[in-house]
Amino acid sequence: MPPSATHHTLTYSDLSSLLKSLYSLQRHGIKLGLEHTYRLLESIGNPHDGLVFIHVAGTNGKGSTCAMISSMLRALGKKVGLYTSPHLLHFNERIRVDGFPISDQEIIMFMNKAEDDIMQIESTFFETTTAMALDHFKNNEVDVAVIETGLGGSLDSTNVINPVLSVITPVSLDHRDILGEDIVKIATEKAGIIKPGVPLILAEQEKKVERLFQKKADQVNSEIQIVKNSMVLDIDFDQNGCHFSFESDLYHLPLIGTHQAYNAAMAVKSVQKYDSTIKTAELQTGLKTVQWPGRLEKVDNFIYYDVAHNQAGISSVIKTIKRLYPNRPLIGLFCLKNDKEFVLIAKSFQDSMNTVYVTTDKNGLLIDSYRLWESLKNIGCKSEPVDTVSAGIARMKLKINQGGIGLIFGSHYIAEEVYKEFEISFDTGQI
Secondary structure, eight states, X not given: XXXXXXXXXXXXXXXXXXXXXXXXXXXXXXXXXXXXXXXXXXXXXXXXXXXXXXXXXXXXXXXXXHHHHHHHHHHTTOOEEEEOSSOSSOGXXXXXETTEEOOHHHHHHHHHHHXXXXXXXXXXXXXXXXXXXXXXXXXXXXXXXXXXXXXXXXXXXXXXXXXXXXXXXXXXXXXXXXHOSSHHHHHHHHGGGOOTTOOEEEEOOOHHHHHHHHHHHHHTTOOEEEEOGGGEEEEEXXXXXXXXXXXXXXXXXXXXXXXXXXXXXXXHHHHHHHOTTOOHHHHHHHHHTOOOTTSSEEEETTEEEEOOOSHHHHHHHHHHHHHHSTTSOEEEEEOOOTTSXXXXXXXXXXXXXXXXXXXXXXXXXXXXXXXHHHHHHHTTOOOEEOSSHHHHHHHHHHHHHTTOEEEEESOSTTHHHHHHHTTOOOOSSOO
């Protein structure tokens, strides 16, 4: 572990070795349960006590919804903490105050303070980063912190908080190996964030999932408000974002797609529930200025990047891009992590893409290109393997010159390579 940041000027190797030790905590795996998180928080003085939280779970759209809630609260003049995962380029992105990521120095100071307890408790990576986030928000005296669950709900390490509001975005099949085989089991896990007497804002769900959430809310006397998709009207979008009407007010959002309009309506309803005095103009300003990279982000002429990595997410993205460019053949560059719902995902794009290139990341975190190609071939899905993201983009550009539209998708892990390829500056500045 690097020496204390207060004693000398930070060097890259300090942070590099620290992050290495932080990532190595993944060897403890995903240890579902709250006991270790409680112990770690207690060892650093229970920083979460006394903080105000909005807790967000779901399968798709929870990160975008968190970003929108945070942006609207900032427009209201609040000092806002935001904890999301995973990051695109820098670990620091996960923990923000008013859009500014936690600094390298603050990460090092936290790890120096908590290192012995982390090792003794055998805290996981996510337990440690959750404690780091809560500690950072306490140190910065935030007015409210928006917390995204990592995985699931009831046993997710973020579930140690006592929020003033719970929010659940659409639930679909993902992480079945951990959360359960079917959507009801997955929803049961997500329902764990519903707390006694704490209001719940719920996105439209499958009927059986909605019934499950309603039952849990009734059991713990949680007032539930469901934001139906039919309440979001006049949705229209172009390359610069989308417009929609919700409860008679018009909103503009710089994110693209019908699914983002639904997320935004959830975020609006959540902020109104948190503070009923908020004015429509403040909500409109907050949405208009939201930034959330890697979500149908235009990285070049006719090329978009999206981190969607499950069937529902990828389907939404493809539907959106097809509506934007109905006459252009769709060219995909796809990669995937091992633990994903492979067959379901392949079904979501195999009939809608003219060409699919498959690749992997330079760090070996994703499925090897040729293995992915073989697996797709085995289920009758045509693709072409390429060795690197860069090679895939070069092939994609040739097709785009012939009139195609490109979509790079499947993982957060290739963000650095994608941004480098298109010379997009993405630093740890305010978001």
